[in-house]
Amino acid sequence: MCLVLALAARSACAFEDARQNAAVDLMRRCEAVLWEEKLRRVPDFDVRLDPDRTGLVGEEFTALATTPGSWHDKRAAAQPEMAGALAGYLIRAGVREGDWIGINATSSYPGFTMAALCAARTLKLNTVFVLSYGASMYGGTLPQFTVPVMLDALRERGVMDVKIDALTPGGMDDRMRRNVLDEDVLPLVRRLMSERRETCMIPADLRMSMAFRQMLFAAKPITAFISCGGSWLSLGRSMEEGAVLPHGLIMPPWPVKPKTWDRGLIMDFLEKGVPCIHLLFTKGVCRDWDLPHGTGPEPNF
Numbered sequence: 001m002c003l004v005l006a007l008a009a010r011s012a013c014a015f016e017d018a019r020q021n022a023a024v025d026l027m028r029r030c031e032a033v034l035w036e037e038k039l040r041r042v043p044d045f046d047v048r049l050d051p052d053r054t055g056l057v058g059e060e061f062t063a064l065a066t067t068p069g070s071w072h073d074k075r076a077a078a079q080p081e082m083a084g085a086l087a088g089y090l091i092r093a094g095v096r097e098g099d100w101i102g103i104n105a106t107s108s109y110p111g112f113t114m115a116a117l118c119a120a121r122t123l124k125l126n127t128v129f130v131l132s133y134g135a136s137m138y139g140g141t142l143p144q145f146t147v148p149v150m151l152d153a154l155r156e157r158g159v160m161d162v163k164i165d166a167l168t169p170g171g172m173d174d175r176m177r178r179n180v181l182d183e184d185v186l187p188l189v190r191r192l193m194s195e196r197r198e199t200c201m202i203p204a205d206l207r208m209s210m211a212f213r214q215m216l217f218a219a220k221p222i223t224a225f226i227s228c229g230g231s232w233l234s235l236g237r238s239m240e241e242g243a244v245l246p247h248g249l250i251m252p253p254w255p256v257k258p259k260t261w262d263r264g265l266i267m268d269f270l271e272k273g274v275p276c277i278h279l280l281f282t283k284g285v286c287r288d289w290d291l292p293h294g295t296g297p298e299p300n301f
Helices: 003-006 019-042 069-078 080-093 110-122 145-157 185-192 206-218 265-271 280-290
Strands: 063-067 101-103 126-132 166-168 220-227 246-252 274-278
Touching: 019 080, 019 110, 019 145, 069 110, 069 280, 080 110, 080 220, 080 246, 080 280, 101 110, 101 265, 110 126, 110 220, 110 274, 126 206, 166 206, 166 220, 185 246, 206 265, 220 265, 246 280, 265 274
Parallel strands: 101 126, 101 220, 126 166, 220 274
Antiparallel strands: 246 274
């Protein structure tokens, strides 16, 4: 409990660049709306899971939880200062106002995704944004309050208007084959998609999903690429090789794997000379920007 309180009571982080601080302010405004909306849509949500009231931390076991995940990581990714960190990475990557960036996100880290979107908005960047529903534990795991629904709330309240360019199921082979409860949840994902106006695609296999994303990103002159979560599509199908990628900003030139369809979007972009931001190893990202990260056992509420 002391660790929980310590993170909740952290002092505000002031960045040197005013644009980073503006991104923090925007994410803080987003979280105020999301917390209110989450309690309205999920009245039985255990508020102890999200003591910072971000609206971005989910439950452990739900139909959309596809893999294990760390509560401490999800809390750390959801702190408003993470938007300042993302703005900092993008500034270091050399982006300029009006540039296009690519974002490929699972729903595992709503905090990272929201931070990336807030940073892009603050820096006046255009986005090609592809999102999948699958999430690790404590991420965007609530069917009543998915990441697309979060973005709906922000648009309706006039805080931030984000276009999702495409939605896919996520999970194994990007077809949500099984969740942590060993359930077939593709019918649920189909229902969620039926309620959306965005382009939704259920691929026949991972190769089709990769080709779909490559096509979307190739349509714009991408100057930086952000990967949120541990998607095979970003890191490559061989997770052992993906796991050795450095966290945070990866600047080209970088040694890349031989070109194969399943080596991952990060490798594709690095080969093209495009800087990449790898958001999975939360402790490393926090360390880069001197942000707090909780420790200790996972919650047992």
